[in-house]
Amino acid sequence: MRMDNRGDAGFFEAMAGTMAVCLVMTSFLAFMATEVSNTGQGSVEFDWTVMAGLTVSESGSEWSDDGTEYFVEANRLSGAKVVCSSPGLPIEERTWTCGEETPTTSMVKKVYSLGYGEQSVPTVVEVVLYRR
Amino acid sequence: MNRKGLTAIVDAMFFIALIGIATLMVTVIFSDNDMDIEDPSDTCRKLFGSYIDSDEVGYKGMTMGVCSVSELTASSILLGDGIMEEYLKTFLDRVYPWNGAYRLYAEVDGKKMVLGTGEGKAVSGYTCTYPVWYTTDIRITLQVY
Numbered sequence: 586m587r588m589d590n591r592g593d594a595g596f597f598e599a600m601a602g603t604m605a606v607c608l609v610m611t612s613f614l615a616f617m618a619t620e621v622s623n624t625g626q627g628s629v630e631f632d633w634t635v636m637a638g639l640t641v642s643e644s645g646s647e648w649s650d651d652g653t654e655y656f657v658e659a660n661r662l663s664g665a666k667v668v669c670s671s672p673g674l675p676i677e678e679r680t681w682t683c684g685e686e687t688p689t690t691s692m693v694k695k696v697y698s699l700g701y702g703e704q705s706v707p708t709v710v711e712v713v714l715y716r717r
Numbered sequence: 718m719n720r721k722g723l724t725a726i727v728d729a730m731f732f733i734a735l736i737g738i739a740t741l742m743v744t745v746i747f748s749d750n751d752m753d754i755e756d757p758s759d760t761c762r763k764l765f766g767s768y769i770d771s772d773e774v775g776y777k778g779m780t781m782g783v784c785s786v787s788e789l790t791a792s793s794i795l796l797g798d799g800i801m802e803e804y805l806k807t808f809l810d811r812v813y814p815w816n817g818a819y820r821l822y823a824e825v826d827g828k829k830m831v832l833g834t835g836e837g838k839a840v841s842g843y844t845c846t847y848p849v850w851y852t853t854d855i856r857i858t859l860q861v862y
Contacts, residue, residue, distance in 0.1 A: 609733075696764060703768065706767060
């Protein structure tokens with residue numbers, strides 16, 4: 586390689602430039618492919634039937650957590666968090682977690698009307714799914 | 718530095734900026750954290766079809782007992798006491814927690830209540846009416862933005 590007096594290395598410079606561009610483009614495509622595959626993995630739809638038997642009392646909502654645990658294992662998730670609350674009413678908020686928390690999450694929410702004595706209390710159930 | 722060298726540096730910087738913008742766009746589009754928006758029809762039906770103890774929302778000593786949320790909302794609008802406004806705001810802020818997320822319109826006997834700061838084109842909405850035994854039906858519209 587020999588530069589001319591204007592700092593131009595001719596064919597070698599053109600080759601090095603092309604290789605640099607190809608390298609950056611390949612890295613970018615690899616990053617994009619990873620992002621797309623991660624998003625596909627997260628499209629797990631929460632099965633609300635696992636919340637069947639959800640009840641409410643003064644001390645908060647209650648349900649069987651077996652179904653939620655099974656759902657986490659069956660869908661190869663890292664963990665899950667369920668929060669039941671009746672905003673605006675003097676009913677305790679209940680939080681239940683299983684597995685490990687990860688930064689990759691998806692959240693689903695559903696409003697229930699739960700029987701409690703003569704009342705049917707509007708309750709918000711929030712489910713955070715932690716993906717691997 | 719001659720003119721050719723300067724052109725090469727500017728070209729490289731332009732390319733790096735372009736790739737940076739593309740990466741940012743991909744990151745935003747394929748964001749890791751997804752959130753499902755609760756259907757306003759489901760929210761309206763469950764919320765206004767529920768029966769709650771009037772004492773627990775602030776009607777202490779008024780012997781109203783257990784009433785439907787729709788009837789309590791109608792009473793609150795007619796009395797202008799703001800009690801149900803407070804309750805509904807607390808509830809809807811939990812269901813739709815982002816800024817300017819919703820707008821709730823309720824109308825009974827010519828009197829209106831508007832809640833929320835949502836503006837622009839709604840993503841989804843739902844309108845329903847509930848009977849109120851002592852006056853006209855209450856008409857409720859919930860729009861989510």
